[in-house]
Amino acid sequence: MNFENNTVTLFEVSWEVCNKVGGIFSVVSSKALQAVEQFGEDYFLLGPALNENPGFEETDESVWDSLKMAFATRDLKCRMGRWNIPGRPKVILVDFAKRYSSNQLLYDLWKGYGVDSLSGGWDYIEPVMFATACGAVIASIHENRVEPMEGRSVALFHEWMCGAGLLSLKKLAPGVGTVFTTHATMLGRAMAGTGRDIYSNLRNINPANEAAALNITAKWSLEGVSAREADVFTTVSPITGEESTVLLGRQPDVITTNGLDMRVVPDYSVERALPEARRARIVEASNRFLRCELPANTRIFTISGRYEMHNKGVDIFLEALARMEQSLAGTDASILALCLVMGGHTGVNPVAVSGEPGADDNGQPFICTHFAWNAPQDPIITACRRLGLNNRPENKIKVIFVPAMLNGEDGFLNMQYDEVMSSCDVGCFPSWYEPWGYTPQESAAWAVPTLTTDLSGFGMWAKGQMQETGGLLNGVCVMLRRGMNFEQSATVLHDHLMRAATCAVDNLPQWRAEARALAEKTSWQFFFENYISAFNMALKKAASRINYDAGHAALARVLSTSCSTTPFLRPIMAVAEVPEELARLRDIARNVWWCWHDKAKALFMALSPSQWENWRNPLQILERASTERFKDLLENDDYMSLYREVVDKFDAYMAEPIRALSADVTPDAPIAYFSTEYGLNESIPIYSGGLGVLSGDHLKSASDMAIPLVGVGLLYKNGYFRQDIDADGRQVAQYPINNFALLPISMVYDADKQPVYVQLELPGRLLFARVWKLAVGRITLYLMDTDTRRNTDEDRRITDKLYEANREVRLLQEMLLGMGGMRLLRTLHIKPSVFHMNEGHSAFMAMERMQECLSMGMNYTEATVRVRSNTVFTTHTPVPAGNESFSLELMERYFGGIAANLGISWQQFVQLGQIEGGNSNAFEMTVLALRHSCWANGVSRLHGVVSRHMWNNLWKSLPVAETPIGHVTNGIHVPSYVGSWMNELLRQYLGSGWMQAPPGAGVWDKVDQIPDEAYWAARMHQKEALLDELRRRIPDFIQKYRLPSDERRHMESMLKPDTLIIGFARRFAPYKRATLIFADPDRLSKILNNPTRPVVLVFSGKAHPADEAGINLIQEVLRMCRDERFLGRIFFIENYSLAVSRVMAQGCDVWLNTPRRPHEASGTSGMKLPVNGGINLSISDGWWCEGYNRQNGWTIGPVVSNELPSSEQNDYTDAEALYSLLETAVVPLYFERNEADLPQEWITTSKRSLKSLTAMYSSNRMLTDYIRQFYLRAAQRRNMLRENNWEACHALASWQNSLPSRFCTLKVDELAISGIEGNTMTCGEPVSVQLRVQLGDMQADEVLVQLVIGRALPNGSFREKPEILRLEPRSGDKSQNGMRYVATYIPTFSGHYRYGVRSMPVHVAQATPLETDIILWA
16 A cells, blocks of 8 residues: 555554454454455565464564564564464464553553543553553554555554553654544443443533443543544444444544455355254254253254343343244244353363263253353343243243363363354344444354344444445344333344244245355455554554654644533643652552551651541552642652651661571471461451451561561452442442552562562353462562453453452362462462461362472372471361352362372362261362361460360370460550550660560560550550541531431540540451340439439441441441441441551550350451550450450450360340449449549559550561471471472382271280279379280381370360370380380379370371371270
């Protein structure tokens, strides 16, 4: 092509070049031959460089040699070659992922063009990066190849995903003409998908409002700007032109209708042999699936396309079929309806497609050929069941839903899409929203009688052709849908389909010929001229632009416009640059170190105190700060001094190197910590509650203590929910999308500067997860998310929500966390010395490690020994029902192949996740974790006892007290929760290093030296912050519940500094008994409303959205808040978060905890009070069993330590105990004042609480316990097994395999006890125990004999872990492989004991002799 006697080079950019995703693939690939014929070697296609680019063939051509140097100068990485389709066009696959800082790109789009990118997720950012890189590639070729030859260039960009390339190209190479084509507006598709008739009310739509409501502002904004900034804007049909005019703000310059290269499409209207042979294959497969023979006169109807139930008309198609079932009753008609709608699935259903007689889908015939994603809620399956389309033998209509891509390997038909479609009798495409419609166009091209609609671009074109020729066609039917409702549309479609079902067979050849004849007119030979017109227009605009006066400092932006009856306001953004003098603010903002350093927080708070209260996000504060504010702060000496102080402190902190804990745990061999959630700060909402907060504190303390540790987790698009409370007091869950640009995360790249993806093999597909990192002080937390265009739409949503209710999504999350987390570490060459599973969510890591070991040549037993050796598992759940489990059916779908990889049967695999007495139909994650960890613990002393009882059946040969599950009591990260006033007070009197002081250190005695006046003043300052927060929320409360305005003054009057504030904030679950204190409202009213002793209750917390009982508890609290007796005395703070937790922990006088024992595994909320001067009032459960010393708080009801409750707790008994404590102890002590008007005894109790609990229940102490008890031992054991190429590991595994047959030959001859009278021992007197055994096939050095003895409870259980004494073999006693073992025991306490003598195999490489669970008791 020439323009003004210059050769024109055409660049065409699309995400679907060598990447089949949707309809644009058909546009680009079918048009390529025509483009090559028009432009020859001056035609370049640009697409994304992906792991797989089907059809791409890298070539060695001179043109590429000349471009490689040009690309290198711009640091562009590309793969160059040909696309193996008709025309073999040149293709450049652009590697884009690591070239740009996404934040900078989005900023440039905003600054340069007003593109509102703030709400864009990764599915927005990734196309922006790709397109921007394509713009640089085009500019490079234009400057180095086209301009030197005095040629001209024009670039065609498809869809919003390539719009950023157009915008960047305008800046890089203004001489290139630009064309932007939208095939379907983002906003139009989204609105139509909700069922709205957008065309009948198009002019009254407010695009900005609708985009915001549908959460697609970023995509809509980019699409609109691209359309308006392009030299030429085109759409593929007049109907899309209508919506673009309103929704994008520009009328199309040219309608570029979509064509086909009809030269390569066989004409099946004449030659029917091939379609008939394929049809026979379809019928044969369908007969197997349906378990019946279809009559010879069966007609095959089909619908295909993207899985958009309403937009594609699948809903009315099924409705019409259901009506046909009634209409065809009594006839011999038979219809097979194929729903070829690609949807999420996990592979073919082998039972369904096998034809096995008697097999069914839960008692009903099969409908879907594959395991549909979330089948119980699948729209097509549920619609078929609802409409009675059940595929029973007597049905006239049979429906088969094939959700797989028809690529010849779908597992059911095993045919290509075109082979299936061309064999059908009718193609039905009753679309509600179809900007063009390639599916009906291709259907007609294959000579299949086709139905389309007047809401489809192809349908409108076909209708126009019929009007020109003066008649209707039977081969292509254009059904009316515009302006019609669902009922009307279904009626019309039913009539059309009935005609197709009952027409004479002899009519079909004529219908086929008409369909083909119309399709011939859509050839690119005719339609490509539309693009040529667009290219000429673009080149003319570019020519006038480059001839513009070069002396102008800036080019004026001239935008094409159109009219709308609603306001159309263009966005434009003004941002302030962070001054160079304050540049380090960004470094600090991108490391959550700031969140536990008050002075760092103060730096960001000073930028905008009001916005800080709303956001508490340094990155967001920096984005919104004004130039004037920066200028003011630069002139503020105090601020600049503080800035320098914080920067110096941050740099000194980060400069301190991570230390080695031992020769086995080093920075090169760190601890890998896996958790499904991390609560680091409220500005990073990827946590829900206690488990996440604990994980975050674990990482923070690891940073403070310079421990070599890396975290692994998931990055959630929505995270946990935001809680709103409606006017009825009901919790409403909202899921705002996390704006990754405002999170302190960065993408991870490998050594070749490529983005790191984790890849998991799933049935029928690959799952990709993008890897991010987050700096937690000196510690790195790696996070994975699946929201990448490499995944299917369903898979992209896997990491949407934390604790997703859908069990299949939950399983995939945990596969990604455990198995994907292991692959992440392997990809980054991180070689952990220890693996720590925080809860069972990550237990699939064991399966990944097992497979890795087997791939290295180990056998199954050796792999198990190796994996267990350095795996630590922490369980947090105190009741069996609370542990994660999955159905066996779901497990088999995803793990059947993994079981085969491990070389074990499916039943053996199932046993890895099952326990005797458990659910035989479920696979339990805690069981899997316990079986594959050598070191396990509960999270408090009592929880350790509970866990040993719960899981003892895994070690049935051991007493419950010896079940190998220990405990490490949880702790909190003190710097994150101590209030600024108490922090300063303690620093003044205890010294600057008080936070690092261990339990029992002398520094804690200095607490008594703090003057009561100073102590109480600090308390009151922090309490005032809580009171301010409560006052701030009163107006909204008054408005929401429509209370009289004078109630505001009444409520505020109750909030005085001398009021006793009792707090309750945690997850609302029934066992936590939030409403226990409401058991006797009248009695409670007397406690709260005493005018001389005023008391206020403050509640906060969320219930899981699926926990109806928990939501009811919140509603009950809100009902009490509105009760006239308690108005202003009971408050509920909405949307519990870390920020709410801090202000309550720092301000409350008393922390109330009322769980049903022993359901609180640990509980950490009360641990935050002591350092802030608060006091705990708690049931004796979790951590309080060991924290309470009778002087540092109050226990409600009986005081227990390790004992499990003997019977169910009585709520009213506990409520009585609570009321009594409040009336006689808590309230009087608070209001008892000395001559200085100070509550001296209260302050004394508060100081005892601070001294005894702060360090003991800190995460520093917790981490120290993990290091001492587990980390060092696990790493040492792993390295011992690894020596000499895992020699000890091989030996131990071989020994374990031999035990079952050898140990059973050991026999006990005699057990003798001396030194007792009857059955009584005497304290202080020795008791001799002697055991004679015959060793059989065992060797003397591999047999261990022990006396197990300890004090017992009345039920026979040990009170605590029993004493273990080894019985020593006596020399000279061997005879005929016999052996005598002797030990002496001296009792020291009187009371009931239990004892036993046991023999067990022992090996030098074992961590403990108990791990074989092969024990013989005498």
